[in-house]
Amino acid sequence: SSELTQDPAVSVALGQTVRITCQGDSLRSYYASWYQQKPGQAPVLVIYGKNNRPSGIPDRFSGSSSGNTASLTITGAQAEDEADYYCNSRDSSGNHLGVFGGGTKLTVL
Amino acid sequence: EVQLVESGGGLVQPGGSLRLSCAASGFTFSSYWMHWVRQAPGKGLVWVSRINSDGSSTSYADSVKGRFTISRDNAKNTLYLQMNSLRAEDTAVYYCARDRDGYHVNDYWGQGTLVTVSS
Numbered sequence: 001s002s003e004l005t006q007d008p009a010v011s012v013a014l015g016q017t018v019r020i021t022c023q024g025d026s027l028r029s030y031y032a033s034w035y036q037q038k039p040g041q042a043p044v045l046v047i048y049g050k051n052n053r054p055s056g057i058p059d060r061f062s063g064s065s066s067g068n069t070a071s072l073t074i075t076g077a078q079a080e081d082e083a084d085y086y087c088n089s090r091d092s093s094g095n096h097l098g099v100f101g102g103g104t105k106l107t108v109l
Numbered sequence: 110e111v112q113l114v115e116s117g118g119g120l121v122q123p124g125g126s127l128r129l130s131c132a133a134s135g136f137t138f139s140s141y142w143m144h145w146v147r148q149a150p151g152k153g154l155v156w157v158s159r160i161n162s163d164g165s166s167t168s169y170a171d172s173v174k175g176r177f178t179i180s181r182d183n184a185k186n187t188l189y190l191q192m193n194s195l196r197a198e199d200t201a202v203y204y205c206a207r208d209r210d211g212y213h214v215n216d217y218w219g220q221g222t223l224v225t226v227s228s
Binding site: 030031033035037042043044045048049054084086088089090095096097098099100101102103 | 144212216218219
């Protein structure tokens with residue numbers, strides 16, 4: 001089965017730009033989606049597809065992809081962006097299995 | 110407004126069974142694939158299972174294959190997860206999530222229901 005690898009923790013100064021990455025073989029075939037999860041809450045979709053934001057997601061969130069790596073960029077990080085971020089995709093087995101990355105804890109300093 | 114409301118969680122002994130439900134509203138349930146995703150306490154999200162829009166196709170993570178069964182009742186706008194032969198490692202919050210396009214993009218999530226497997 002496929003795996004998606006994320007850095008466990010990343011920090012960013014308030015107002016600065018941070019990139020969170022996700023690596024995996026399935027990303028050569030499928031786009032990653034990105035989810036924000038705050039303590040005690042359900043995940044929220046923030047980026048999907050090539051670089052699409054659901055309604056209500058601030059435009060400081062953007063996504064990109066190259067080869068087997070997908071990235072979530074937050075330009076001008078705010079205190080409220082402190083959260084866990086997860087990537088996911090469909091795996092490349094052809095069996096419609098799903099896979100999530102291990103998550104990245106973002107700290108806004 | 111899209112809403113997904115899970116229910117059916119609770120405390121169960123190892124080897125026991127539980128059926129989770131996810132009541133959907135605010136969208137045409139029969140048009141969307143659906144997923145179950147779980148999260149053990151203090152851990153990350155783990156994909157569990159998915160079902161296509163008419164229920165004819167299902168997939169499972171290796172860790173639950175043969176023990177869990179995903180199903181849906183489109184007339185009742187409800188998704189189910191039948192969990193048998195439960196183990197301590199199945200302890201988690203279980204979320205149902207809508208798939209917006211068949212590519213595992215989960216655009217709406219329920220609030221989750223906690224399943225605790227313990228003697």
